[in-house]
Amino acid sequence: xxxLRPASWDxxxxxxxxxPTAVPIAGGTDVMVEINFxxxxxxxxxxxxxxxxxxxxxxGTDTVRLGASVPYSKIMESLRAELPGLAxxxxxxxxxxxxxRGGVGGNLGTASPAGDAHPALLAAxxxxxxxxxxxxxxxxxxxxxxxxxxxxxxRPDELIRxxxxxxxxxxxxxxxxxxxxxxVIAVCAFGLALHPGTRTVRTGIGSAAxxxxxxxxxxxxxxxxxxxxxxxxxxxxxxxxxxxxxxxLCAAACNPIDDVRGTASYRRHAVxxxxxxxxxxxxxxxxxxxxxxEGAA
Amino acid sequence: MRVNLTVNGRPQEAxxxxxxxxxxxxxxxxxxxxxxxxxxxxxxxxxxxxRLDGVPVCAxxxxxxxxxxxxxxTVEGLADHARExxxxxxxxGVRGTPLDEARAWxxxxxxxxxxxxxxxxxxxxxxxxxxxxxxxxxxxGLLVASDELLERNPDPSDADIxxxxxxxxxxxxGYEKIMDAVRLAAARRSEGV
Ligand SMILES: Cc1cc2nc3c(=O)[nH]c(=O)nc-3n(C[C@H](O)[C@H](O)[C@H](O)COP(=O)(O)OP(=O)(O)OC[C@H]3O[C@@H](n4cnc5c(N)ncnc54)[C@H](O)[C@@H]3O)c2cc1C
Ligand code: FES
Ligand code: FES
Numbered sequence: 001x002x003x004l005r006p007a008s009w010d011x012x013x014x015x016x017x018x019x020p021t022a023v024p025i026a027g028g029t030d031v032m033v034e035i036n037f038x039x040x041x042x043x044x045x046x047x048x049x050x051x052x053x054x055x056x057x058x059x060g061t062d063t064v065r066l067g068a069s070v071p072y073s074k075i076m077e078s079l080r081a082e083l084p085g086l087a088x089x090x091x092x093x094x095x096x097x098x099x100x101r102g103g104v105g106g107n108l109g110t111a112s113p114a115g116d117a118h119p120a121l122l123a124a125x126x127x128x129x130x131x132x133x134x135x136x137x138x139x140x141x142x143x144x145x146x147x148x149x150x151x152x153x154x155r156p157d158e159l160i161r162x163x164x165x166x167x168x169x170x171x172x173x174x175x176x177x178x179x180x181x182x183x184v185i186a187v188c189a190f191g192l193a194l195h196p197g198t199r200t201v202r203t204g205i206g207s208a209a210x211x212x213x214x215x216x217x218x219x220x221x222x223x224x225x226x227x228x229x230x231x232x233x234x235x236x237x238x239x240x241x242x243x244x245x246x247x248x249l250c251a252a253a254c255n256p257i258d259d260v261r262g263t264a265s266y267r268r269h270a271v272x273x274x275x276x277x278x279x280x281x282x283x284x285x286x287x288x289x290x291x292x293x294e295g296a297a
Numbered sequence: 298m299r300v301n302l303t304v305n306g307r308p309q310e311a312x313x314x315x316x317x318x319x320x321x322x323x324x325x326x327x328x329x330x331x332x333x334x335x336x337x338x339x340x341x342x343x344x345x346x347x348r349l350d351g352v353p354v355c356a357x358x359x360x361x362x363x364x365x366x367x368x369x370x371t372v373e374g375l376a377d378h379a380r381e382x383x384x385x386x387x388x389x390g391v392r393g394t395p396l397d398e399a400r401a402w403x404x405x406x407x408x409x410x411x412x413x414x415x416x417x418x419x420x421x422x423x424x425x426x427x428x429x430x431x432x433x434x435x436x437x438g439l440l441v442a443s444d445e446l447l448e449r450n451p452d453p454s455d456a457d458i459x460x461x462x463x464x465x466x467x468x469x470x471g472y473e474k475i476m477d478a479v480r481l482a483a484a485r486r487s488e489g490v
Contacts, residue, residue, distance in 0.1 A: 001316035003298060003362040025360055029340055032358040035317045036338040045316060049363045095464020096442070097355045098340055182463035183341060 004046045009053050010133075012159060015046055017133040020156035022046040026054070026069045027101035029094070030110045054105065054161070064167060065129070068105025068160040075104075083165055085172030085191050089120040092176045095183050105160045108145065111152040111211070118146070118212030119191030119204030120174055125166040132157045139164065146211035170194035171285040173278040176206075177262075177270045187262040190250070190274035194282050199223065199232050203275070208254035208267045218249030218275070235290045238283050243276050250275035302364045304328060305374025306381075306393025311361070320364045321345045321356035324371060329400050332372040332437045343465035346438035347371050348378075353445045355464075372437035373399035375444055379418035382448065420444045423482035424475075431469035439465045443479050452483055 004022060006012040016022060022044035025031045034040035048054055054069035057079065064082050066075070072090035076099070080087040086104075093099055093116050107117040108128060126142040134157060142163075145153050154160070172193040178184030189206035201222045203215045225242045226232055251272035256264040300311045300323060311327040319338070324330045324347070334344035338357045345356040348370040356369075370378050374394040381392060402416075417425070420443050430436050439462060446453055446461035453461070458479045467475060 003316040003360070005362060005365070025363070028358045028360055028363065029355075032319060032360060033339045035360075036319065036357065041317070045360060045362070047360065047363055094340065095343065096461060097343055097346055097353050097464045098358075100352045101354050101358065182460075 001042065002044045004044055005050060006046070006048075007050050009051050009131075009161070012046065012048060012051050013131060013133040016159050017157045019044045019046070024048055024109065024159060026106045026109075027071065027098075027103055029098050029102040030106055048105075048159075057162075059167070062167060063164045066104060066163045066165055068108075068162055069103050071101060071103045072099035082167045083120075083124065084168050085120040085124050085174050085193055086117060086165060088172070088174035089116040089176075089189075089191065092116055092174065092184070092186075092189075104163055108152060108160055108163070109154070111146055111150050113146075113149060113209060113211055114186045114189070114207040115212070116174075116176065116186060116189060116206065119189050119206040120172075121163065121165060122204030122212055122214050123172065123191035123193040123202045124168065125193075125195075125202060127164045128153075128160060129162045129164060130154060130158045131161050132159075137161070143214065146213075149210045151211075168193065169197040171282040171289070173281050175274040175278050177274070185261065188254075188256070188267040188270050188274075190271055190278055192275070192278040192282055194286055196232060196286065199227060201226070203250060203253075205250065205254060205271055207261075208256040208271050210255065213253060213255075215250040215253035215275070218246050218253060221249055222246045222279075235287045237287075238279065243279055246279055247272040247276040298362065300361050300365050302366065303368040304330070304396075305370055305377065305399060307395055309396070314361045316360075316362065318361040319357050320347070320349075320359040320361055320369070323361045323364070324356060324369070328396060330371055330373055330396070332399070332402075334434055334437055336434065340464075341466070342435070342438070343442065344435050344438040346441045346465065348441060348445065353442055370441070371399075372440050373402050375421065375440055376416045376418040379420070379444065418444060419485060420447065420478070420482045423485065424478040427474050427478035427481050429470060429474040429478035435465060435467040435469075439467070439475060443475075443482065446479070447483055447486065451486055453479070455480075 004015045006015050023042040024046045026048045054067045056067045058065045072093050075090045076087050104117045107115040121142050127139040128145050131137045140153050174191045176189040177187040186207040188208045191204035193202045201219050205213050251268045254268050254271050256267035258264050298314050300314050311323045324333050333356050336342045336344045340355045340358045346353050347356045350367050377394045
């Protein structure tokens, strides 16, 4: 095994171009487990820890450009206002020790259906910025990034530079089912983001299909129901029937399996419950914010 | 490969390191510092917790080469780390704990008086006084995590303590005495004991 230690982003891309089989290692919280347990013996490890750019983020007008290696603990600490869904999801990852090392780049690299960043990114809206020495930079819409169980749209000579995540324009929530509060891989998970600016709603479902997925039929149903009832303007409580229909459509978007963590039917049921709850929480928060702005006006 | 790093304030060099090796292996097997424990090797138990450039991490998940040029504090250097912190108000400019001292390290004295000369950090003494150590396997990781919590937050709530220690498993104590120990260390510090 060779240990490659690029000191800059360009050097990292050059190393990846020269050794496309090299396994990038950022926080190592997925890679080292595989090496420790002899499940992986890469020819080259490509250490990204010295590439300082990957640890930085920039808050723009509409998006946050989040460096691939920014650890979860930093997201929780510094981006709670801009990326509330991702900050909540980050907080559910493992433990402080893991959150101090692991980040979204590694989560995307592993592309596990159970990865906690994914539902939050799907719900917020995001693009993955990847680059190669040969072809430069391209942006992959998050909806096209997950291509199969633990597979993603990265080419062998590419590395993830950053994720461009839409800044929240409304309330966001993240819910996760597991056996305890810490150190839990999701049985299933659900992210929801209200986008009052465009009068749309986006979802993300984790651990209930071969890849992280959105419940697009549910999103469309809810957007139409909110529009028709004038809910965005009148701020009324969403009817239980509409919430139920939304939850059912979210459950129907799942394509889960039975495994050690839970059965397929439990996952479907739980996703429905989380969909209804997160809808209630976010909508209540939207109504609350409306009342305050109106009160102040 | 060779790895150069600072461990407990002293520069160290490890030779013949395999590229896929963990920092935990380097500490235990190459530098002879078995304080950080190896239980799961998959980040679940926290018994290998060390500070890497000040940040608590699982040493079993840091590749040895990633520690090149960086600063590591293990349980063996915790007393010195705490002393330096109280002396300078922050934990920089550490005098350091040499390897032979660290290897010969043992806890002495079951009471707070004996702590004077025994070189225990306040958190270590609190763990002993609160009866938070049974088999002791989880203790080094918990000490490093607790010490970092109190450095950051001298007056933590119970929820803060539970959160900070949520990555450290203990099979013996049921955690209540560990909670007591951290509360005790915080209380002693606020009273200036
Ligand atoms: C005990 C434990 C508990 C965990 N619990 C959770 C949990 O609750 N939720 C969760 O989502 N995850 C969990 N994980 C998994 C892991 O922590 C996350 O997937 C984390 O986001 C990985 O980030 P990392 O930087 O450590 O990745 P690494 O291990 O460094 O890399 C992961 C993968 O991504 C690739 N990669 C990394 N950076 C790049 C890049 N810039 N470009 C291209 N490829 C890259 C690597 O080659 C590798 O394939 C847990 C892991 C452990 C050990
Ligand atoms: S040995 Fe590292 S977390 Fe268990
Ligand atoms: S004291 Fe035995 S594991 Fe904690």
